[in-house]
Structure formats: C-alpha cells, structure tokens
Amino acid sequence: MSEQPAGKFASLWAATSASTRYDALDEVIDVDVAVIGGGIAGLTAALALKQAGQTVAVLEAARVGTGVTGNTTGKVTSLHRLAYTELAGRHGTEAAGLYGQANEAAIEHVAGTVGAERIDCGFRRVSNYTYAESEDALALVRKEAALAGRLGLPASFTTDVPLTFAVMGGVRFDNQAQIHALRYVQGLARAVDGDGSFVFEDSPATGFRDGTPAVVDTERGSVRAKEIIVATNMPFGDNGFFAERCYAHRSYIVAARSGAAPLDSTFVSVDEPMRSILTTDVDGVSYVLAGGEGHPASEQVDSAQRFGRLAAFARDRLGAGEIAFRWSTQDAMPADGLPYVGRLSPDFRHVHVITGLRKWGLTNGTAAALILRDLLCGRTNPWAALFDSTRAVRAQGAVQPKVTPPKAPAVPSGIAPGQGRVVDVEGAKTAVYVSPAGAVSAVSAVCTHLGCTVEFNAAEVTWDCPCHGSRFSTDGTVIQGPATRNLAASPAPADLS
Ligand SMILES: Cc1cc2nc3c(=O)[nH]c(=O)nc-3n(C[C@H](O)[C@H](O)[C@H](O)COP(=O)(O)OP(=O)(O)OC[C@H]3O[C@@H](n4cnc5c(N)ncnc54)[C@H](O)[C@@H]3O)c2cc1C
Ligand code: FES
Known part of the structure; x- marks a missing residue:
C-alpha cells in the first residue's frame, strides 16, 4: 500500500462551509411532496415545487449537501467531455441536442436561483474546455465542437486553450459557470x-409506500404526501x-x-x-x-x-504547491448514458426517482429536478421523454448482486495497525479493522443493500461495497448509499482482540 499524500482528508467545500442544523423528523406530517x-437533485426539486405552490418536506439522512454534491468539482456546464459525440452515436442527433438544451437550461436555472435567493456560493461565469494533447484527441474535439455547434450550443474549436501547459487544442463552451456546490445547496x-415546507436532517428514510397518501417512514416519524421523490443518488429500495x-x-x-x-x-x-481542472477563490x-x-x-x-x-500532476503541470485537501466520491453512471428521471418503475404511480447523473449532476441533477417539477405539476416538459426512468426496465424479478464476493479466509492472521480485512468469525464474514493505536473493531462484512461483501479501503479507512458503491465507516455507519442500514456489530475474532 502506498504512502498517503499530504492534505487533509476532506473536500475543500466541506472544510469551508458552516454546518447546517435542521431538526430530525420525530412526528407524522402531511405535505404535497x-x-x-438533500443533494442538488432533491433540494432543487423541492425548491422548484415550493415555488410552484406545493408544500414539500426534504428528508436528509445526514446533513444537506454532504453526499456527492459536497464532494464535487464544481463545474456547472453543458460540455461534458465528449458527450455529444457519444450520445448522438447511441441515441441520435436529436437526443444529443435535447440533452444539451436541458443542461443549458440548468445552468441558467442555477444562475437565476443564486440571484433570486441571494446564495453566496462563489457563482462565476467561466468558459469550459475539453482539451486535446494528442492528434487522435484533437480529431475528437474538432468533431465534438462541430457537432455541438450544429446543435445550437455555445461551442467553438480553438487551438488557444488558456492552460498553464501547452495543448494542441480544444472545444470551448462559453457562458458556463462554476460554484461552491455545498454552499449552493x-x-x-x-x-x-x-411556510409549510420543511428540511429534516439526520432523518434517513427507512422505507416508502405508494398510495393515497404515499408515505415515507423514518425511524421516528413519517411523511404523508401526494407524491414522493427518491433523490438519494443511488435509489434505495x-x-x-x-x-x-x-x-x-x-x-x-x-x-x-x-x-x-x-x-x-x-x-x-x-x-x-x-x-479535470478547476481554479477557485474561497473566502479570499x-x-x-x-x-x-x-x-x-x-x-x-x-x-x-x-x-x-x-x-x-497538480505540482508538475499546474504549478500547485502542497496539497491542502484530498477527497474522493462516486456517482451513478447510467447504462445508456442518459440520466433516469420519472416514476420509480411503471408499477409506481406516486413514487419518482432521479439517478444516473453520470458525474455531471450539477446540471443533469438540476435539469432532472425541473423535469419532475413539471411532471408533478401537470406541465409538459421538453426533456421528460429523453430522460424517462422507465425506459427499458428489465423483467421483474429478484435483483441479484453483480459481483461474486471473494471467500473470506477461514483463519485470520495478524492485521497491521491502520489496516482492515474481511475474515471468517464462526462462519460469519466479518469486517475487522485495527486502528493505528491497536483497537480492534468488527462489524458484519455483509452489505446491507443487497448482500455483497464489503472491502477495506486503506486510503480512506472505510468499508466499501464493490457491487453498487455503498460505503461504511469502520464502526459500520453508512457513509454513502444505496445502503440505508449500518453494518451490524460483530464479535471480533478471538486471536485479534
Ligand atoms: C469526483 C466527482 C466530481 C464531480 N464533478 C462534477 C462537476 O464538476 N460538475 C457536475 O455537474 N457534476 C460533477 N459530479 C457529479 C455531481 O457531483 C453529482 O452528479 C451530484 O452531486 C449528485 O447529486 P445528488 O443529489 O444525486 O446526490 P447527493 O449529493 O449524494 O445527494 C443525495 C443525498 O441523499 C442522502 N440520502 C441517501 N440515502 C438516504 C435515505 N435513505 N434517506 C434520506 N437521505 C438519504 C445522502 O445523504 C445525500 O445527501 C462529480 C462527481 C464526482 C464523483
Ligand atoms: S450490495 Fe449493493 S451496494 Fe452493497
């Protein structure tokens, strides 16, 4: 295992934001939605619906914005590397054009919201580039620029890319933006x-039921609503x-x-x-x-x-000094390249979903939220069909984990301080972590989502599930879904405790 690089293990955005303190839900309440x-998708939808006259309640498992959104890069753009070439190839030129329009509208929605709600989130208009350093890549950016231009997007090809190192050229989109996404949400x-709408933190939803009303449960309360939106990045349930x-x-x-x-x-x-490169100014x-x-x-x-x-790379190519922060996060990649927005499945009438934001959720998530606002308010939306979540739903049946978990070793040997390993304790797969001070903690290694075996991530000191990306702290607490339940406490193996 390599030595840890310098820098605090936290996102720049989290380290420079005050924490929020909304109450947890501890009663039964009634709202429209x-x-x-409480990431960008859920909160954008909630505010847009409130502005359209609905009452809303947001249930956030932890603190608002502390999921993927608080760990993003911060680009608010409709230029998603080479997305137009990719989407035109898979879905046709018209679909690529609609994707671009939805994302351009999202940029303007963010800009309008920052102004209307006076959100101090460092919103800045910038150009965004996809740059090429090889002949092959140059041909690709030329093609992307030409296609995006034909689709009516603010695109041009240029050999003048304002980087600190020489490149061959790039596609440039003008009038894009960047934000401090945590402060924004x-x-x-x-x-x-x-005004009759609510944000609840520390309130993980434990289940939901379709119906009239539709109901979301937490451990200590419930929300009864006409409609439910599942905006948990990877949907749970x-x-x-x-x-x-x-x-x-x-x-x-x-x-x-x-x-x-x-x-x-x-x-x-x-x-x-x-x-991916972004420069920013946070508090001077x-x-x-x-x-x-x-x-x-x-x-x-x-x-x-x-x-x-x-x-x-930051040091050699961008002239950066010592690393101040380092972090990682993950997003849901859709199988066919398009986000999923709409009903959770054709069987649900009042439960809706936003997922598959393909690592461009500051705009895709905003566009998705506006689609759901329109659908829930009975308005037509020009992008709803393209992003329809019920497209190509597989035949109903039990969902099986995709990855066969490795067999845990039967006899645990020593685990070095600061390391973790999955071992067999009396027939149960157990995730055992030994802290740098030598304290042993043991939790079940069976992911509470769909039962895969978690693996130790030494750099971030977490238990990560290889199947659908759930992450847990060493005491078993959920850090990131789709899992909603913590890993159960387990007895530590006798020869380690
Ligand atoms: C490294 C990286 C860089 C990126 N950079 C960019 C970028 O520059 N520009 C861009 O547009 N996109 C970028 N993205 C993608 C973008 O950040 C995401 O698509 C977006 O933030 C996802 O928002 P979300 O609302 O779906 O998810 P989240 O922000 O994760 O919000 C979901 C929330 O749901 C909560 N939750 C989960 N389960 C429950 C439950 N059971 N009950 C209640 N709450 C629950 C979580 O705590 C979380 O706060 C990047 C992605 C990655 C991985
Ligand atoms: S089994 Fe799905 S995230 Fe673990």
Whole structure:
C-alpha cells in the first residue's frame, strides 16, 4: 500500500462551509411532496415545487449537501467531455441536442436561483474546455465542437486553450459557470424550509409506500404526501432495478493553495489519464483542483497511489504547491448514458426517482429536478421523454448482486495497525479493522443493500461495497448509499482482540 499524500482528508467545500442544523423528523406530517435526499437533485426539486405552490418536506439522512454534491468539482456546464459525440452515436442527433438544451437550461436555472435567493456560493461565469494533447484527441474535439455547434450550443474549436501547459487544442463552451456546490445547496435548503415546507436532517428514510397518501417512514416519524421523490443518488429500495441499470464510478480530487488568481475557465482532458481542472477563490484564498483517476467502485485499487498521481500532476503541470485537501466520491453512471428521471418503475404511480447523473449532476441533477417539477405539476416538459426512468426496465424479478464476493479466509492472521480485512468469525464474514493505536473493531462484512461483501479501503479507512458503491465507516455507519442500514456489530475474532 502506498504512502498517503499530504492534505487533509476532506473536500475543500466541506472544510469551508458552516454546518447546517435542521431538526430530525420525530412526528407524522402531511405535505404535497416528500423528497428523500438533500443533494442538488432533491433540494432543487423541492425548491422548484415550493415555488410552484406545493408544500414539500426534504428528508436528509445526514446533513444537506454532504453526499456527492459536497464532494464535487464544481463545474456547472453543458460540455461534458465528449458527450455529444457519444450520445448522438447511441441515441441520435436529436437526443444529443435535447440533452444539451436541458443542461443549458440548468445552468441558467442555477444562475437565476443564486440571484433570486441571494446564495453566496462563489457563482462565476467561466468558459469550459475539453482539451486535446494528442492528434487522435484533437480529431475528437474538432468533431465534438462541430457537432455541438450544429446543435445550437455555445461551442467553438480553438487551438488557444488558456492552460498553464501547452495543448494542441480544444472545444470551448462559453457562458458556463462554476460554484461552491455545498454552499449552493445549503442556500437551496434555507429557501425550502418554512411556510409549510420543511428540511429534516439526520432523518434517513427507512422505507416508502405508494398510495393515497404515499408515505415515507423514518425511524421516528413519517411523511404523508401526494407524491414522493427518491433523490438519494443511488435509489434505495430499488424497485426500479437501478442497481442493474447504473454502476457507481469513483474519482479522486486534490486541492492545493495557489498563488495565482483563479482562471476564467475550467478544463477536462480527452487523453488518458483523464484530468479535470478547476481554479477557485474561497473566502479570499485561491485554490487549484485536479481531479481524475476514476474507476468503477467495484474495482479495488490503491487510492493513496491515485491521490499521489493527482498531486504530482497538480505540482508538475499546474504549478500547485502542497496539497491542502484530498477527497474522493462516486456517482451513478447510467447504462445508456442518459440520466433516469420519472416514476420509480411503471408499477409506481406516486413514487419518482432521479439517478444516473453520470458525474455531471450539477446540471443533469438540476435539469432532472425541473423535469419532475413539471411532471408533478401537470406541465409538459421538453426533456421528460429523453430522460424517462422507465425506459427499458428489465423483467421483474429478484435483483441479484453483480459481483461474486471473494471467500473470506477461514483463519485470520495478524492485521497491521491502520489496516482492515474481511475474515471468517464462526462462519460469519466479518469486517475487522485495527486502528493505528491497536483497537480492534468488527462489524458484519455483509452489505446491507443487497448482500455483497464489503472491502477495506486503506486510503480512506472505510468499508466499501464493490457491487453498487455503498460505503461504511469502520464502526459500520453508512457513509454513502444505496445502503440505508449500518453494518451490524460483530464479535471480533478471538486471536485479534
Ligand atoms: C469526483 C466527482 C466530481 C464531480 N464533478 C462534477 C462537476 O464538476 N460538475 C457536475 O455537474 N457534476 C460533477 N459530479 C457529479 C455531481 O457531483 C453529482 O452528479 C451530484 O452531486 C449528485 O447529486 P445528488 O443529489 O444525486 O446526490 P447527493 O449529493 O449524494 O445527494 C443525495 C443525498 O441523499 C442522502 N440520502 C441517501 N440515502 C438516504 C435515505 N435513505 N434517506 C434520506 N437521505 C438519504 C445522502 O445523504 C445525500 O445527501 C462529480 C462527481 C464526482 C464523483
Ligand atoms: S451496494 Fe449493493 S450490495 Fe452493497
């Protein structure tokens, strides 16, 4: 295992935001719409519905914005690397054009909301580039620029890419934006709470039922509503088979303090290894962010090594100094490249879902929320059919985990301080962690989502599920779904305790 690179293990956004303190739900309440999940998708939907005259209640398992949204890069853009070439190839040019329109509308919605709600989230207009360093990549960006231009998007090809290192060219989208996404969604939550609408934190939904009313339960209360929105990133309960139609993809980000003022542009590379670049100013301090090193969450990797490669890139190519923050997060990638928005499955009448935001959820999640606002208010929406969540739903049946878990070793040998391993304790797969001080903690290694075996992530000191991306702390607490229940406490193996 590689040595940990420098930097606090926290996102820049979390480290520079005040924490929110909304009450937990501890009673039965009635509203028009219950929203499960306080990330950008859920909170945007909640505020848009409130503004359309509905009462809403948002149930957030932890604190608003602390999921993927609080660990994002912060680009608010309709240029998603080479998405138009990809989507036109898979779904046709018209579909690619609609995807672009939905994302452009999302940028303007974010801009309008920042202004109307006076959200102090560092919103800045920037250009966004997909850049090429090789001949092959150059041909791809030329093609993307030409296609996006034909689709009516603010696209152009250029050989003048304002990076700190020379590249061959890129596609540029003008009038894009960047934000401090955690402060943005905290601003949304402020605007949602009040006048008969609510934000509840520390209130994980434990289940929901369709019907009139539709009901969401938490451990200490319930919300009765006309409609429910499941906006938990990866849906839980999963009657729509999203665990099979999406997979979790993880990426890593490092942020270093910078002596230079932020650029008026953000960037992503075509060539591998993919690199995402953003510069920002938070409370008068300039930072440069480098992201990348992505992989399906089902792959076990040496994440310290990945942070190390990003830190080297930030230093060598972007002139960054010491890394101040490093973090990782994962998003739901849709099987066919388009987000899923609409009913949880054709069998549900009043339960709706947003997922599959393909690592571009600041705009895709905003667009998705506006689609649901329209659908729930009986309005037509030009993008609803393209993102329809019920497309190509597989035949009903039991959802099986996709990955066969490795067999736990029968006899645990010593585990070094700071390490964890799955071992067999009296026939039960047990996730055993030994802290740097030598304290042993043991929890069930069986993921509470659909039963895969969790694996130890040494760089981030978490138990990660390879199947659909749930993550747990070493005491078993859920950090990220789709799991909603903690790993059960287990007895530690005799020869370790
Ligand atoms: C490394 C990385 C960089 C990215 N950078 C960008 C970028 O620059 N631009 C961009 O557009 N997109 C980016 N994305 C994608 C974007 O950040 C996500 O698509 C978006 O934030 C997802 O929002 P969400 O609301 O779906 O999920 P989340 O923000 O995760 O919100 C879901 C919420 O639901 C809560 N929850 C879960 N289960 C329950 C339950 N049972 N009950 C109650 N609450 C529950 C969670 O606590 C969480 O707060 C990036 C993604 C990654 C992985
Ligand atoms: S996340 Fe689905 S089984 Fe663990």
